[in-house]
Amino acid sequence: EIVLTQSPGTLSLSPGERGTLSCRASQTVTSSLLAWYQQKPGQAPRLLIYAASNRAAGTPVRFSGSGSGTDFTLTISRLEPEDFAVYYCHQYGDSRYTFGQGTKLEIK
Amino acid sequence: EVRLVESGGGLVQPGRSLRLSCEVTGLIFENNALSWVRQAPGKGLEWLGFIGSVRFGGTTDYAASVKGRFTVSRDDSKSVAYLQMNSLKAEDTAVYFCTRLDGYLGFDYWGQGIRVTVSS
Numbered sequence: 001e002i003v004l005t006q007s008p009g010t011l012s013l014s015p016g017e018r019g020t021l022s023c024r025a026s027q028t029v030t031s032s033l034l035a036w037y038q039q040k041p042g043q044a045p046r047l048l049i050y051a052a053s054n055r056a057a058g059t060p061v062r063f064s065g066s067g068s069g070t071d072f073t074l075t076i077s078r079l080e081p082e083d084f085a086v087y088y089c090h091q092y093g094d095s096r097y098t099f100g101q102g103t104k105l106e107i108k
Numbered sequence: 109e110v111r112l113v114e115s116g117g118g119l120v121q122p123g124r125s126l127r128l129s130c131e132v133t134g135l136i137f138e139n140n141a142l143s144w145v146r147q148a149p150g151k152g153l154e155w156l157g158f159i160g161s162v163r164f165g166g167t168t169d170y171a172a173s174v175k176g177r178f179t180v181s182r183d184d185s186k187s188v189a190y191l192q193m194n195s196l197k198a199e200d201t202a203v204y205f206c207t208r209l210d211g212y213l214g215f216d217y218w219g220q221g222i223r224v225t226v227s228s
Contacts, residue, residue, distance in 0.1 A: 001172070035214035037153075044205055044218040045153065051212060088153055092214050095169050097143070097155040 002027050002091050006100035012108040019076040021103045023089035028069050030093025036065055036074045039102075040085045048087075049074060081107075110134035110217045112206045117222035120196055128191040130206030130219060137187035138162055141209040144180060144191045146202040147221075154202075156180075158209050159189065196226045 003026040013019055023034065032052040037045035047056045049065035052072055062077040076083055084107050089100040116128040130142065143158035157170040159180040168180050179192040189206060203223050207215040 033212075033214070037215070039153075044221055045215070046218070047214060047216050050214050050216070056213070056216065090153075090155075090214060092209075092211075096171065097158075099145075099153040099155065102152045 001096045002029065002094050002098050004089050004091060004098055004100035006087075006089055006103045008103060009101070010104045010106060012106050013079055014108045015079050015081055017079050019079055019083070019105060021074040021076075021087055021105070023067075023072040023074070023100050025070040025072075025091060029072075029091045032068045032072075033091060033093035034065075034067070034072050035090045035092065036063075037088045037090060038083075038085050039088065045088060076105075079105075110208070112208065112217055112219035114204060114206050114219045114222035117204065117224045119225045119227060121228050122197060122226055124196055125192070125194045126196060126224060127193070128204055128206075128222060128224070130189040130191075132187050132189070132206075132208070135208070135217075137182075138184040141211075142180070142182065142189040143207045143209040143215060144178075144189075145205045145207055145215070146200075147205070148199070148202040151202075156191070156204075193224075196224075198226050200224065201226050 005024045007022045034052045036049040039045040048059045053065045086102045111133045113131045120126045141160045144156040157180045160167040182189045203221040205221045206219040208217040
């Protein structure tokens with residue numbers, strides 16, 4: 001199975017700053033079928049980005065995804081208070097779907 | 109509005125079985141693939157298995173960690189997907205989510221989750 005490694009484990013930033021989250025795959029993600037999800041405490045995950053770089057319906061434009069092959073990035077251009085949460089990457093190009101371990105984005 | 113609602117969770121003893129249900133409204137159920145994901149307390153997300161639409165043969169696949177113990181099925185007449193969990197262990201304690209699986213979008217719709225606790 002494809003192992004996804006997210007870094008950093010925790011990211012401490014202030015509102016208004018730029019956030020950059022990384023996801024590295026142990027092998028090439030087929031067709032860049034990689035998604036990013038946001039999860040807040042007590043809630044289900046919410047799809048933010050699909051196919052590496054496409055914003056899902058309702059995702060604010062400050063969120064952008066990039067990358068291909070084995071290296072992917074989620075960028076939040078200017079952090080809003082509601083963006084502090086846990087973020088997961090997920091590959092669905094291989095039928096044995098896998099998630100990264102998550103990056104916790106916390107207020108500095 | 110698309111809604112997925114899980115039910116059937118609760119406290120179960122180790123070694124016993126439990127079946128979770130996921131009722132789906134707001135989309136044409138028979139045309140959609142569905143998947144189950146869980147999250148142990150304080151941990152990350154773990155994909156468990158999926159079932160394709162009947163149109164594509166209702167194909168199933170599972171994570172290695174649950175293959176042989178967990179089974180995903182569907183009843184298109186009721187718009188419900190199921191997760192049958194057998195030989196439950198303490199480490200199966202988690203919140204279980206039902207999701208719609210789209211081949212291009214990924215997991216775009218999620219249920220609210222249902223808690224399963226395996227304990228004597």
